[in-house]
Amino acid sequence: MSSDAAKGRSVDEGRTGVRAVELVQHWSKADDAFDRPVHALITGASGFIGRHLVERLLADGKRVRLLVRRPETVAELRSLGAEVIVGGLDDIGALTSAVHGVEKVYHLAAMTSALSVEEMLRVNRDGSGNIARACAAQRERPLLVQVSSVAAAGPARLGELRRETDLPAPISNYGRSKLAGEQAVAQFAGDVPITIVRPGIVFGPRNREMLPMFRSIKYVRAHFIAGWQAPPLSLIHVEDCVELLLQAAAEGSRLPPPAWDPFSQITSGRGVYFAATEEYPDYAELGRMMRSMLNRPRAPVIPLVGPLAWMAAGANEQLARWRGRPDSFNLDKIREATAASWACSAELARRELGFSPPLSLQNRLQTTVEWYHQQQWL
Numbered sequence: 001m002s003s004d005a006a007k008g009r010s011v012d013e014g015r016t017g018v019r020a021v022e023l024v025q026h027w028s029k030a031d032d033a034f035d036r037p038v039h040a041l042i043t044g045a046s047g048f049i050g051r052h053l054v055e056r057l058l059a060d061g062k063r064v065r066l067l068v069r070r071p072e073t074v075a076e077l078r079s080l081g082a083e084v085i086v087g088g089l090d091d092i093g094a095l096t097s098a099v100h101g102v103e104k105v106y107h108l109a110a111m112t113s114a115l116s117v118e119e120m121l122r123v124n125r126d127g128s129g130n131i132a133r134a135c136a137a138q139r140e141r142p143l144l145v146q147v148s149s150v151a152a153a154g155p156a157r158l159g160e161l162r163r164e165t166d167l168p169a170p171i172s173n174y175g176r177s178k179l180a181g182e183q184a185v186a187q188f189a190g191d192v193p194i195t196i197v198r199p200g201i202v203f204g205p206r207n208r209e210m211l212p213m214f215r216s217i218k219y220v221r222a223h224f225i226a227g228w229q230a231p232p233l234s235l236i237h238v239e240d241c242v243e244l245l246l247q248a249a250a251e252g253s254r255l256p257p258p259a260w261d262p263f264s265q266i267t268s269g270r271g272v273y274f275a276a277t278e279e280y281p282d283y284a285e286l287g288r289m290m291r292s293m294l295n296r297p298r299a300p301v302i303p304l305v306g307p308l309a310w311m312a313a314g315a316n317e318q319l320a321r322w323r324g325r326p327d328s329f330n331l332d333k334i335r336e337a338t339a340a341s342w343a344c345s346a347e348l349a350r351r352e353l354g355f356s357p358p359l360s361l362q363n364r365l366q367t368t369v370e371w372y373h374q375q376q377w378l
Contacts, residue, residue, distance in 0.1 A: 038101050041065045041142070043089070043131065044108030045082070046073035048207050049147070049199070052238045053106060053245060054082055067098040067109075089127030095134040099142065104249050107131050107185075108147045110178070112209075113326040113333075117173050124177035129184035136191045145249050146185045146196045150234050150274065151175030153198060155339035158232075162344040164272045167263060171339060172332040182272075186265045190257035195248050196266065199275040200234025200344060202241050204364065205371040209328065213287070214369065218294045218378055223287030223301045226309040226337040230283035234276035234344040237364040240357040244275045247353040273349045279361040280343040289362060293369045294378070309334050 039062035044050040046068055057064045058080050065083040068074055078084050087094020089109060099105060107128060114120040128146060135144050154169035156162040170176045182196055203210050217223050236244075255271035256264075266272055281289060284301045291299050304312070313334045320327040336342070349355040357364075372378040 036063045037103060038063050038065050038083075040104045040106055041067060041098050041102045042106045042108065043067045044110065044147075045077060046070075047108060048209075049202055049238060049241060050106075050108045051077065051206065052204075053108070053242050055080070056242050056246070058082060065098060065102060067094065089123060089130055092130065092134070095130055096137065099131075099134040099138060101140075102142050104143045104145065105131065105135060106145045106147065106245060106249070110147075110181070111326075112174055113320075113328050113330055115321055115324070115326050117177070120173060120177045121180060124174075125180035125184050128181035129187070132185040132188040132192060132194070136188045141192050143193045143195070143249060143254075144185060144188075145245060146182065146194060147245070148182050148196050148198045149175065149178045150198050150200050150276070150342055150344050151336065152178035152182055153274075153344065155231065155336075156341040156343055158340040160341070160343075162274070162342075164274060164348055165267050165269045167267060172335045174332050175336070182266055183262055186255055186262075187258055189255035189265060189271070193254045194271060195252045195254055196272045197245055197248050197275050198272065198344070199241050199244075200236050200277075200342065202236055202238050204238035204368050207238065207368070211372070211377060214290060214294065214372060214378060217287060217290050217296050217299045221296055221299045223284070223291070223299055225283040225287070225301060225303050226334055228303050228305060229340075230285075230303075231337070231339050232280040232282045232341045232343040233286065234274065234280065234342050235286075235361060236275050236277055237357065237359075237361075237368075240277070240364075241275050244273070244349060244353065244355050247355055248273055248349075251353055253352065269348070273353070274344040274346055275349065275355075276344050276346045277357055277361050278346055280341075281361070283337070289365060290369070293366055309337070 045066040085098040111123045253270040313331050317330040
C-alpha cells in the first residue's frame with residue numbers, strides 16, 4: 001500500500017536542519033482532550049488499512065496522531081479528531097516530533113510498487129529504520145507495530161503452510177524490501193518493544209487493489225489468472241486485520257534482542273504474526289466465489305499461459321516508467337502470482353492473541369461487493 005507518508009514534498013524544504021512541522025489539532029470533545037496521552041501514531045493513515053485503523057481508534061475514544069506528507073489527504077480524519085504532523089519518513093525532525101509522547105506506533109506507510117528497487121528500499125527499508133530509530137531516541141520508548149507483508153516471508157511449498165519460524169525467502173522486489181524493513185526495525189529490538197504483523201491480501205470497503213478482479217468478472221465476464229496453476233492465497237478482511245493489529249499491540253509477544261544471526265530474531269517464534277483467515281482459495285477459486293455475487297455464474301476462468309502474462313506485465317511496467325508513475329500491474333506481481341502457494345498459518349495469532357475472524361471469507365467478500373455497489377464502483 002503506497003502512502004502519502006512515503007511520497008510527495010516535505011514542508012518548508014528550503015530550511016536546513018530540523019524542518020518545520022505543522023501540528024494541526026481538531027478536537028470536538030472536552031477542552032482538556034489535548035492533555036490526554038497520545039495513544040498512537042499512525043504512518044500511512046491515508047492508505048487503505050491505515051484509514052480504517054485510525055477510524056477504529058478514534059471511535060474507541062483514543063487520541064491519535066498521524067504522520068503524512070500531504071495533510072489534505074487526511075482532512076476527514078482530522079475533522080474526526082486526529083492530530084496531523086506533516087513530514088515524511090526521511091524527515092528526522094518530523095519523525096522526532098511525531099513519536100514524542102506517544103504510547104504506540106503503527107507503521108503502515110510503504111510502497112507496493114515503484115519505478116526502481118532503490119526507491120522502494122528507501123521507503124520500505126530506510127523509512128522503517130528511521131521510525132524505529134526515532135522510537136529508540138525517546139526517553140519513554142513507545143511500542144512499535146511494524147506492518148509488513150506475507151511477501152516478506154515468501155511463498156510456501158504447495159500443500160504446506162508458511163509459519164513464522166520458517167526462514168524468509170521472498171521472491172519479489174516488494175517482498176525483499178519488506179523483509180529489509182523488518183530487519184531494519186529488528187536492530188532496535190533491544191531498546192524498543194517491537195511486534196511485526198504480516199497481513200495477506202487485505203480486502204474490504206475502499207480497497208482498490210482487488211477491484212480490477214471484481215470488474216473483470218462483472219464487465220468482461222471472465223476471470224483471468226496467470227498460468228495453469230493458481231497459488232492458494234492468504235486473505236484477510238480489513239476489519240479483521242485492524243482487530244489483529246490492536247490485539248498484537250495489546251497482548252502480542254515482542255521481538256528478542258539482536259543476535260549475531262540477522263534472521264534469528266524474526267524466526268524465533270516471538271514478535272511476528274501472520275494475519276490471514278484459515279481459508280486458502282487459489283486465484284481460480286476466488287474468482288468462482290465472486291461470480292455468483294456479481295450475477296455472472298458462467299464467467300469462465302481463463303489462464304494466461306506461456307509468456308502472455310509476463311509480456312503484458314512487462315509492457316505495462318515500461319509504460320509506467322514512461323509516464324513516471326508506478327503501476328501495480330508489473331513483473332513483480334506476476335512473480336508473486338505464479339508462486340506455488342501463499343498459504344500462511346494464522347495458528348500463532350489464534351493461540352497467543354485469540355484472533356478469530358467473526359465472519360467467513362464468503363461473507364466478507366459479499367459485504368465488500370455490496371459496498372462497491374453502494375459506492376457505484378461496480
